[in-house]
Amino acid sequence: MSAEKEYSPGLEGIIAAETSISYLDVEQEQIVIRGYDLIELAENRHFLDVAYLLLYGSLPDAAEKESFHHRLYQQLELPEVLTTSFSLFPSSMSAMDMLRTGISLLAGSETNMHDLSAEANQKKAVKLLGAIPAIMAGSYRTQQNESLVSPDPSMSFSANMLYMLTGEKPGVLETEVFDQSLVAYIEHEMPNSTFAARVIASTQADMYGAFTGAVASLKGPLHGGANEAVMHLLLEAGTPDGVERLFREKLANKERIMGFGHRVYMKKMDPRAQLMKKSLHRLAEKQDRMDLYDMCVRGEELIAEEKGLHPNLDYYAAPVYYLLGIPIDLYTPIFFASRAAGLGAHVIEQHSNNRLFRPRVDYTGPRGITLT
Ligand SMILES: CC(=O)SCCNC(=O)CCNC(=O)[C@H](O)C(C)(C)COP(=O)(O)OP(=O)(O)OC[C@H]1O[C@@H](n2cnc3c(N)ncnc32)[C@H](O)[C@@H]1OP(=O)(O)O
Numbered sequence: 538m539s540a541e542k543e544y545s546p547g548l549e550g551i552i553a554a555e556t557s558i559s560y561l562d563v564e565q566e567q568i569v570i571r572g573y574d575l576i577e578l579a580e581n582r583h584f585l586d587v588a589y590l591l592l593y594g595s596l597p598d599a600a601e602k603e604s605f606h607h608r609l610y611q612q613l614e615l616p617e618v619l620t621t622s623f624s625l626f627p628s629s630m631s632a633m634d635m636l637r638t639g640i641s642l643l644a645g646s647e648t649n650m651h652d653l654s655a656e657a658n659q660k661k662a663v664k665l666l667g668a669i670p671a672i673m674a675g676s677y678r679t680q681q682n683e684s685l686v687s688p689d690p691s692m693s694f695s696a697n698m699l700y701m702l703t704g705e706k707p708g709v710l711e712t713e714v715f716d717q718s719l720v721a722y723i724e725h726e727m728p729n730s731t732f733a734a735r736v737i738a739s740t741q742a743d744m745y746g747a748f749t750g751a752v753a754s755l756k757g758p759l760h761g762g763a764n765e766a767v768m769h770l771l772l773e774a775g776t777p778d779g780v781e782r783l784f785r786e787k788l789a790n791k792e793r794i795m796g797f798g799h800r801v802y803m804k805k806m807d808p809r810a811q812l813m814k815k816s817l818h819r820l821a822e823k824q825d826r827m828d829l830y831d832m833c834v835r836g837e838e839l840i841a842e843e844k845g846l847h848p849n850l851d852y853y854a855a856p857v858y859y860l861l862g863i864p865i866d867l868y869t870p871i872f873f874a875s876r877a878a879g880l881g882a883h884v885i886e887q888h889s890n891n892r893l894f895r896p897r898v899d900y901t902g903p904r905g906i907t908l909t
């Protein structure tokens with residue numbers, strides 16, 4: 538061992554930052570967001586309230602919320618360079634890659650790139666948070682040869698997000714459930730993507746760069762990409778009996794079951810999964826799709842029994858998005874569209890109290906080889 542400090546693979550258990558943004562209190566089964574309980578926020582407030590809380594430090598009053606909504610809504614109208622470039626994206630490009638590229642293009646319209654003050658960063662975060670749904674919907678619909686959907690000013694920001702993705706105006710239950718899912722995804726302390734964003738920001742790189750790095754991280758199936766993988770699994774399984782067969786087969790082959798396990802919760806249930814399970818029940822009842830709900834529950838029970846593992850948020854968010862009529866390729870981009878609020882807060886915090894991330898290694902290679 539050449540390094541003097543202890544090595545923790547995957548930085549498990551290592552404290553990487555001081556933050557006042559959020560904390561996973563596993564013992565209390567609580568996700569703390571600026572002092573509030575995330576589940577309580579999801580059940581009582583809207584996505585926009587929680588996004589504001591993350592970016593500005595307190596919940597908005599009515600006027601602040603309206604002004605925030607207005608500023609975000611304005612960003613749904615993308616710069617022309619973006620809308621014209623969507624048709625140039627290769628047809629094989631994934632929705633996450635289009636989103637990452639779209640964010641890079643959006644950086645081209647930033648007029649205050651080098652100002653890393655909290656105020657300038659808040660403005661960039663609003664720009665990104667507002668534009669990301671439009672990038673995701675616009676690039677995806679262009680790729681599918683579908684016409685772009687203009688937002689409706691009378692609808693909430695999250696209802697518009699769903700409308701612009703699917704082309705269907707969502708009902709009351711659908712809007713409520715989708716909004717709750719966005720709150721569930723909004724912020725989660727120090728996952729890989731947030732760490733990636735903070736590492737990038739710590740070089741005094743700008744928020745756009747930090748966000749593109751975070752999209753790349755979130756795409757991976759061990760992280761955000763799991764929600765899409767879960768839906769493919771459930772569709773492959775088809776029925777509750779099918780889930781049991783498929784999951785057993787995967788366990789026998791030592792494969793991971795997507796949507797289960799978590800670095801921090803380990804043997805405890807992710808509180809957000811419980812919230813989405815309830816949402817799934819409501820939607821399934823309304824749509825007469827209790828078979829899908831029963832399938833998920835059978836899978837949950839089996840993995841608890843066989844592996845002692847519990848569902849994470851992705852396991853129940855995936856079937857919720859399915860019943861909302863969202864194309865599977867958009868599940869991870871939606872995760873990012875929500876997480877943009879948390880990421881914005883983290884980049885602001887990193888820039889406000891910066892120290893460059895630069896760890897050391899435990900070198901295991903050879904030494905002393907001489908050139909002959
Ligand atoms: C919103 C989110 O991003 S949540 C995460 C979404 N990702 C997923 O759902 C992907 C599936 N889950 C996983 O791969 C993991 O649970 C992770 C990556 C999330 C966390 O993994 P880690 O903290 O690195 O745990 P690690 O990979 O060491 O797993 C510990 C043990 O549990 C097993 N395990 C963990 N997750 C799973 C799973 N989903 N299916 C089967 N076995 C699992 C591992 O095989 C390992 O077993 P072993 O000790 O017998 O080898």
Ligand SMILES: O=C([O-])CC(=O)C(=O)O
Pocket residue numbers: 722724725727728729760799800801849850
């Ligand atoms: O915390 C993590 O490692 C992953 C996760 O659940 C999230 O980002 O929401």
